[in-house]
Amino acid sequence: MAGAPTVSLPELRSLLASGQARLIDVRSREEVAAGTIPGALNIPVSELESALQMEPAAFQALYSAEKPKREDENLIFFCQVGKRGSQATQLARGLGYTGYGEVRPLAGE
Template identity: 50%
Template sequence: MAVSANTCDISYEDLRALLDKGQNLLLVDVRTQEEVDKGRIPGSLHIPVNAVEEAFSMDPEAFRTKYGVAKPPLDTSELVFHCQMGKRGSAATSTAVGLGYVNARNYAGGYKQWSEKAGR
């Protein structure tokens, strides 16, 4: 199945607005544990890129038990992946879309851009 063109990137401003609204956003940090230990976007959930397919294939109960949050429904509009600079986040987004998450998005600026903009 081809990844459709609506797999879109999300901007810093859009992500900030979703975080400020704060309801159901699931922001998934797909970097390594070492990277996360150096800093993270507040409220993000760490699932390394190589575990994304397994995590989002879990049944909801197992997902909640392992990650401490509700597994989002396939039609959620508030599922965003990010890494350091965009490549792994894009791969994770494609994986999620392949699993049926039709609105999954990638924060292409990644933690690098976040730390530069949010640190001002």
């Protein structure tokens, strides 16, 4: 999906080290059970649209985390190869989120 902002692995490391990134792993729960980036929030891409439209309290109850705000910077989506991360980035853009990006490819670096 052209036009989706991407974040390189070095940029991601820098953002994480400075506490400036919010990571969302959009893989399935089964995939995440095998491992993910520490601190990443798992919201499977199939749930992302409804999750980003939830009331903050409902989001907190379901995901045990604060709901991202539309204006949050460095909201970064990732998956295994990039297809779902790109899909998630486009979905967030369509819902009015402005500070987003995707890590691609995660597995290859």
